[in-house]
Amino acid sequence: MSLQTTRVFPILLTLVLGVAGTPSTDETAAREWLEWYNTRAQDVYYKSSTASWAYNTNITDETQQRQVEVSLETSQFIKEVAQNATALWDWSGMSFDTKRKFDSITNIGSAALQNQTKLERLTNVQSEMRRIYSTAKVCENVDGQENCMVFEPDLTRELATGRDYNRLQFIWDGWRASVGPQLRSLYQEFVDLSNEAAVANGFDNTGASWRSWYEVDTFEQDLENIYEELKPLYLNLHAYVRRKLSETYGNRVSLTDPIPAHLFGNMWSQQWNNIFDLVEPYPNKPGGIDVTPKMVEQNYNATHMFRVSEEFFTSLGLGAMPDTFWERSMIVRPTDGRDVVCYASAWDFSRDRDFRIKQCTDVTMEDLLTVHHEMGHIQYYIQYADQPLIYRGGANPGFHEAVGDVLALSVATPKHLNQIGLLDEVTEDPDADINFLMATALEKIAFLPFGYLIDQWRWRVFDGSTGPDNYNAEWWRLRTKYQGIKPPSTRDETLFDPGCKFHIPNNTPYIRYFVSFVIQFQFHEALCREAGHTGPLHTCDIYRSTAAGDKLKAMLQMGTSKPWPEAMEAITGQRSMTASSLLKYFQPLTDWLKQKNWENREKLGWDAETWEDAKDPAASFASAVQATLPVMLLALMAAIFFRC
Ligand code: X8Z
Ligand code: ZN
Secondary structure (H helix, E strand, O other): OOOOOHHHHHHHHHHHHHOOOOEEEEEEHHHHHHHHHHHHHHHHHHHHHHHHHHHHHHHHHHHHHHHHHHHHHHHHHHHHHHHHHHHHOOOOOOHHHHHHHHHHHHOHHEEEEEEEHHHHHHHHHHHHHHHHHHHHOOOEEOOEEEEEEEEHHHHHHHHHHHOHHHHHHHHHHHHHHHHHHHHHHHHHHHHHHHHHHHHHHHOHHHHHHHHOOOOOOOOHHHHHHHHHHHHHHHHHHHHHHHHHHHHHHHHHHHOOOOOEEOOOOOOOOOOOOOHHHHOOOOOOOOOOOHHHHHHHHOOOHHHHHHHHHHHHHOOOOOOOOOHHHHHHHHHOOOOOOOOOOOOEEEEEOOOOEEEEEEEEOOOOOOHHHHHHHHHHHHHHHHHHHOHHHHHOOOOOHHHHHHHHHHHHHHHOOOHEEEEEOOOOOOOOOHHHOOOOOOOOHHHHOOOOHHHHHHHHHHHHHHHOOOHHHHHHHHHHHHHHHHHOOOOOOOOOOOHHHHHHHOOOOOOOOOOOHHHHHHHHHHHHHHHHHHHOOOHHHHHHHOOOHHHHHHHHHHHHOOOOOOOOOHHHHHHHOOOOOHHHHHHHHHHHHHHHHHHHHHHHOEEOOOOOOOOOOOOOOOOOHHHHHHHHHHHHHHHHHHHHHOOO
């Protein structure tokens, strides 16, 4: 490992300045040093990304070992740079921009771990967890032959399309048996080491360090307030879906209990779009469009899906993908049998406009939307590529997750699908609108409690309030509390169900997705306004609006150079996160769900804590007084009945 150049500049500079031992307040010289850092860091990160890409697209002992080596070199670089910055410069009196850069350079993550043996162990543990998750398979005996299924596409397809209760449970249990127990002790070790690094970096624990990226003291409370605002809509969706599932699965789905977790068409019950056929409000009307059959009929393949997405971006006046993107990306699972990390991700190699996507794309509408999600990350990379490296990031992590989803909100409208030849006709019909909004809610509203709870679990693991003896129990307590689901089989502490979700072994913070699912509707509303859209928000398609594109571009180009409220203001005119755009988008469905649930005298929620009777949406404030008595009696009787 040669890190000579890392040290050369600071040492020379120190001599020139003649102030060795005393940090300098000379801002001009400090900014030159930052320039040097920028060039050097790009090379270091390029090397690190290259080794990581090699591992992710070909998991072998050698690529794993190489990736760990380079990762350690990178940590060493980060540590030395932070030490040099602190020794050389006193930036407390410098400009906002210079301070922001130095603060960022000296906030160094796991590289802060002083003990080299521990840093090596941490790096190895992380690498090993990723390998276990990405190479896991579920095997079964079929006519005397062993048949092993990989996660993508085998298990995802079975869960998306299967409707046999026991078969779905086999897949659900199988995945958790194959991944969780192998990860349990590694994760425990990881938590300790990661916390040690966070403390060395000046934080209470890893969770606190992650939350600091949002730069708002009231972050947790703000999220809680938003969650509470959105909860009634989720409870109404949940109650409606529960009734529909009970029509399919009979008394295995009770109308008052949490719903068995394996029935949602998704391994983690996080998004429910794959069971749209079971819950469609108006089956004889169009609206809840799944264009997968059309895509297959038209011989779509991965490249075509990515080109469709690119064309949407360029229609807004945003950047096309560089040639190297098409040459170097991995957009289908390799057929030569090598193990790869299939989980979709978008890469910024930090130099030479080298951006890539790695995705085992399946020809489905769900994957078409994921393609837009990933291309949103790449577009952000393209737009902030001229910023110094230190500012190349999302205004906050939720912004980065929201970009592609904002476009996908337009792409999924019937009008747009029709325009790109994936839908034969568009019907103007309020029932079709409800079908459409239901399909969207299964993706966006169903996700909210899931997006919220993952890091509730992890923050408590990191702060020590959830210990290893309670990992799984606490996971399921939160899953039931927030999502209203229950496991189909007995769980215990030999299992480790959190580890069966990619972002836990991969150590990707998750609250970003909750943030994204809220702010993407704010962005959508603002861009629709810019595009001159009139009519309900859910019918807006910003395709070909360069005015919307310019607004988006201005925000993307800022990267992390300003605190995120400024980026939010640049695109929406507001400085805070709010649930109001999301609620506005779904208002027609909210009204419809409330009416349906009232007609069915549905219990909203799933235990004494959250139970609440469906409200009569027609009851005005004046009639509410008269309605109170019968409703209370009904509630009392129901509560007595259901608690028995
Ligand atoms: O992980 C992802 C993206 C990659 S950043 C495909 N998402 C979350 C998930 O699937 O768990 C997007 C939505 C939430
Ligand atoms: Zn993403």
